[in-house]
Amino acid sequence: MGGDPKLSYNKPIPNQGNHTKPFWEGAKNGQLMLPRCVDCNRVHWYPRHICPNCHSTNLEWIEGSGEGSIHTYAVQHMAFGPWAEEVPFVTAYIDLKEGDRMLTVLRGVDATKPEDIQVGAAVKVEFEQANDDTFIPYWRVVEE
Amino acid sequence: MPGQLFKAAAIAGAAEANEIGFLENPVTALELHIQAIKNVCDQTGIPIAKIEGVFSTGWSTELCEHLGITPKYIDTTAVGGCSFEMHVHHALAAIHSGIIDVALISHGENGHSRRKIGGGGSGNYGAGAGALSPAAEMSMAYGLGGAPSNYSHAMVRHMHRYGTTSEDYAHIAKVTRDWATLNPRAAMYSKEKHPFGGPITVQGVQESRMISWPLTILHCCMVTDHGGAVLVVSPKVAAGLNNKPVWIAGAGESMSHGNMLEMGDFTATSARHSAQTAYTMAGMGPSDMEMAMIYDSFTITVAITAEMLGLTPPGEGHTLWKDGHAAPGGKFPVNTNGGGLSFNHSGMYGMPLLVEAYRQLSQTAEDGVHGDKGKQTDARTCVVNGTGGSLSTTGTLVLMADD
Numbered sequence: 001m002g003g004d005p006k007l008s009y010n011k012p013i014p015n016q017g018n019h020t021k022p023f024w025e026g027a028k029n030g031q032l033m034l035p036r037c038v039d040c041n042r043v044h045w046y047p048r049h050i051c052p053n054c055h056s057t058n059l060e061w062i063e064g065s066g067e068g069s070i071h072t073y074a075v076q077h078m079a080f081g082p083w084a085e086e087v088p089f090v091t092a093y094i095d096l097k098e099g100d101r102m103l104t105v106l107r108g109v110d111a112t113k114p115e116d117i118q119v120g121a122a123v124k125v126e127f128e129q130a131n132d133d134t135f136i137p138y139w140r141v142v143e144e
Numbered sequence: 145m146p147g148q149l150f151k152a153a154a155i156a157g158a159a160e161a162n163e164i165g166f167l168e169n170p171v172t173a174l175e176l177h178i179q180a181i182k183n184v185c186d187q188t189g190i191p192i193a194k195i196e197g198v199f200s201t202g203w204s205t206e207l208c209e210h211l212g213i214t215p216k217y218i219d220t221t222a223v224g225g226c227s228f229e230m231h232v233h234h235a236l237a238a239i240h241s242g243i244i245d246v247a248l249i250s251h252g253e254n255g256h257s258r259r260k261i262g263g264g265g266s267g268n269y270g271a272g273a274g275a276l277s278p279a280a281e282m283s284m285a286y287g288l289g290g291a292p293s294n295y296s297h298a299m300v301r302h303m304h305r306y307g308t309t310s311e312d313y314a315h316i317a318k319v320t321r322d323w324a325t326l327n328p329r330a331a332m333y334s335k336e337k338h339p340f341g342g343p344i345t346v347q348g349v350q351e352s353r354m355i356s357w358p359l360t361i362l363h364c365c366m367v368t369d370h371g372g373a374v375l376v377v378s379p380k381v382a383a384g385l386n387n388k389p390v391w392i393a394g395a396g397e398s399m400s401h402g403n404m405l406e407m408g409d410f411t412a413t414s415a416r417h418s419a420q421t422a423y424t425m426a427g428m429g430p431s432d433m434e435m436a437m438i439y440d441s442f443t444i445t446v447a448i449t450a451e452m453l454g455l456t457p458p459g460e461g462h463t464l465w466k467d468g469h470a471a472p473g474g475k476f477p478v479n480t481n482g483g484g485l486s487f488n489h490s491g492m493y494g495m496p497l498l499v500e501a502y503r504q505l506s507q508t509a510e511d512g513v514h515g516d517k518g519k520q521t522d523a524r525t526c527v528v529n530g531t532g533g534s535l536s537t538t539g540t541l542v543l544m545a546d547d
Binding site for chain 1: 169170171172174175178179182185191192193209210211212275276278279280281282283284285286287288289290292293296297298299300301304353354355356357358359404405406410
């Protein structure tokens with residue numbers, strides 16, 4: 001998993017790809033960088049080598065708002081590796097304000113009361129430092 | 145005299161990735177694929193969106209997802225370096241039969257770069273594994289593990305959209321177990337066969353161990369050992385068999401995504417399209433079907449699929465079970481072997497669907513070995529649907545009994 005002994009982060013840390021570097025660089029500064037097609041102007045997620053909407057390779061990175069809403073969620077009672085120590089925890093797919101969707105572990109919710117979590121609830125991104133190069137985005141439900 | 149497939153298809157164009165050789169800057173296999181695909185489509189003027197069939201050595205799902213296309217013919221034959229010649233052969237047959245007009249055969253392999261960065265395909269989880277597929281890179285941090293942890297998200301979205309409850313789906317587990325109790329070969333046939341075997345109740349399903357809310361363990365299929373095989377033959381061969389043949393009236397396949405991250409509508413699968421193709425080929429529709437064999441990796445899987453196959457209106461898939469129609473003695477039997485939920489599920493459950501559909505339509509389901517009394521139905525038609533991945537890929541068949 002790799003990890004800075006100074007940091008307590010013990011979850012799996014993704015290896016960064018060449019074409020995703022701008023995302024991880026932005027994350028270090030608390031920015032949610034998103035890939036957008038210059039030709040059709042649509043944001044997509046996850047980052048592609050080619051626009052999945054119009055098949056242009058003319059892609060750019062923009063800074064996203066970091067705002068979104070819950071598309072759907074589930075509560076994990078069985079997990080593996082370091083996540084096994086965290087059960088139950090809530091995973092969710094987040095509809096980004098800019099379009100398309102991200103996976104996350106949801107924060108600011110009670111995993112023992114799944115019925116209280118609302119599809120459509122507003123969420124905001126935050127980043128947690130995992131190692132020197134990696135800040136991992138997590139989404140938190142916005143207090144009403 | 146040339147054969148029937150003589151000049152039945154042509155190679156329209158051929159191209160390579162932008163840079164090949166001993167590349168200084170490492171590339172992933174996926175990048176090589178995508179560059180070559182872009183280049184061949186630019187060369188021929190055939191837009192990527194027009195690709196109808198995708199042939200590769202195991203990469204087809206990932207390529208389609210990355211390109212955002214939904215083909216109706218998917219081949220991943222991987223038998224070594226000659227695979228690509230075989231892909232051409234398979235594409236020739238698919239084009240000749242009228243299923244597709246445009247086939248993509250794609251290769252990307254970073255034999256040099258992978259010494260530095262790994263393969264760059266799907267599934268390379270964990271530290272030191274090198275480059276990940278971008279979908280894995282953006283998903284692996286979040287603690288999902290195994291199919292239940294994903295499929296539960298689809299159930300929650302279905303509940304939100306249609307007002308269904310997890311108890312609605314629990315009826316599926318209960319009724320499917322009822323079928324298993326008629327099948328001595330089912331893993332959950334009886335308490336004697338397995339401590340957790342024998343009849344179950346809806347309440348029992350709901351109160352079983354929580355795996356990924358709202359999925360309890362009895363909403364999930366088992367993981368067992370299973371082997372099966374079928375032979376598909378020409379009508380000429382079928383005419384000389386010792387046993388009754390079952391006829392393939394229609395077939396279709398499709399996909400919507402590979403990773404659940406890319407599932408546009410969590411309450412729908414590509415079975416809507418694969419079933420439409422199969423029904424059209426058969427000249428029949430859902431109302432002509434007399435039973436169904438539907439992949440039930442989870443209760444939610446089979447409920448959504450019933451909707452996609454047109455067996456119920458959207459949002460009402462579970463009613464087939466809740467109202468008793470799918471049960472033993474019901475008017476529309478489903479998963480008469482006991483399903484992946486209670487018969488057997490080894491990881492890929494598509495083969496048991498075929499075996500049971502054959503047994504039902506050839507009237508051999510209640511032969512004293514494979515089924516107790518009440519297992520044999522009188523169905524003459526059966527829609528069979530397999531679902532793969534994370535509600536990702538679907539194959540649909542319409543099967544008919546012999547006259």
